[in-house]
Structure formats: C-alpha cells, structure tokens
Amino acid sequence: MRLDVCKHCISVEPEGMTDLSRGFLTREVSRGVFMLTNGNYQSLLVTTGEGVVLVDAPEPLVQYIEPAVSDVTDEPIKTLVYSHGHSDHIGGAYLLQRPGLEIIAEERVAKFIADKHDGRRLPPTRVFTDQTTLQIGSRTIDLKRDEFHSPEGDLIIFLPKEKVMMAVDLIAPGWVPLLDFDITANMFVYLGVFDRILSYDFEAFISGHTADVGHRRDVELTKAYAFDVYETVKRVHGEINMKELLAEERDNEQAGIKRLIEEVTAKAAADVKTRWLNGPMKGVDLWTESHCRAMLLYVRWSD
C-alpha cells in the first residue's frame, strides 16, 4: 500500500507509522529512491534502471537489504557508496560482497580503511578526490567531501532531480545530536556545514539514524540549537573571572582550568535547557551538558 504522507515523501511505510514487524521498513522519498531502516540505522537505496546504488551498509541492517531491494525492484545491487569511514555505518559491507560490486569512497576514507586492515569494511574499487558525480541510468548523484563529523571526511550526497540529500551523523530527526555534537572532530567545520547543506535545494534528508526521514526543518532546527549552544557558551565563558578563579584554586592552573570547564559547562547547559528542554527535539536531558563541554573546548582554544 502506498500513501501520500506529505508533499515531500511518498512512503511505502507512512511517515510517523513505524511498523518494524519485519525487522525493517522502507520509505520511498522520491519515486524509486528509498530510505531503508531497522529503526536505528539507515541506508539509502536508489534504483537507476541499471542496478541499485546503495549508500552505506550498517551491519545490523545488511540482512534486510536484499529483501528490501526485492520488495521494490528487480534490479541487482551494483554500487555501494561509503558515506564515511565509521565501522557502524559501513561495517556490514563484507556481507554484500559479490562479483562486480563497485564500492565508491573518497580518497581519505579509502586510505583510512586500508590503514585499518578491517575485513568488514571492504576496500573501495573506485576512489575519488573531494567530489564526483555519478551518472548511472536515470540518476545523477553528486558526492562532495565535507568534514563535519569524522576526521577522514564525510560525504554530502545529493540527488538534484529528486531533491534528496544524505549526510550521515550530523542530525537525527526529532533529536538533538548525540554526545559531543555527534563526536564531531572539528567544531568549526561542523558549525559551518548547516549553511553549506541548506544551500542545496533538497526536500528529503537522510540522516543515517532513526526510523524517520528528515526535512529542511530538521536541519534548520539542529542549526538553531547548535548556534544557541555556541552563543551561550561564549557568553558564559566570557563572564568567568579567571584571575579570581585561579586565586581560589591557589594559583594551581590545572585545577583552575578544570573548574572553569565544569562551571561553564554546567551554567551554559542550564541556560540552554530553559529554551530547549521539552522543545521540538528529544535528548536535551541526555546530551546538552556534553554539547556545552564540547563547544567550550572549541570556544576557549580554537574560536
């Protein structure tokens, strides 16, 4: 049964309804383009007329990929793209190994995988530098390197005709980012990526996590939250009198730094929570302290 659920998404599974009785569900985000999820991880599945292009192969999801593909198309899986090098998103690649499978990764992710000697993350068969465009059958898929999450690099994956975007481990629809702004390795690049992403003309956003498809509003909300944390931490940090604090710690500089980190983190988190707790995104109670601490390390030493 297909139901139109919003102007952006035509879902095999209606948005908001999460029937995982088969262990997975598939949401059609544009004709022939699907998000596949087990409720936690996501892959993107693109029919092309010349074989399916899959983005990512999280190990817990791989057992469902073949049934999900055969539900929606007769095309075989011919191409696997790695969104980034983290094992939780591509560590099931070895289970998809088959003759002729093309695996595509950015150069620095390919080098990282080679250095790891990890048999689960199959080495790519096609490596590009910075950006490339896949023209396969009816589809155009733009791949552009960013560095908002992992030090080896993360792809912004964009289907311009379908207005579908995928960027993994940046946002999760309905949730604030995970610990430390999803363990971003570079807060400066992280804060800048929201505008880079919003400059694309996309409607559906595949985040890599949750059972849901995101939209522009989810990216805008996470941006507003991240910049609120940034501005709050910057203000609270600026109010700290380091001289007084050091005197209280008998000029033990390291004890002073530790107290500064703890005090700014606690004060900023309490402030941020007044605006976001019970707001549109879950997880504020879980992660806001870690966000403020991660932001403070950036504000104090890099900003």
Ligand SMILES: [Zn+2]
């Ligand atoms: Zn990751």
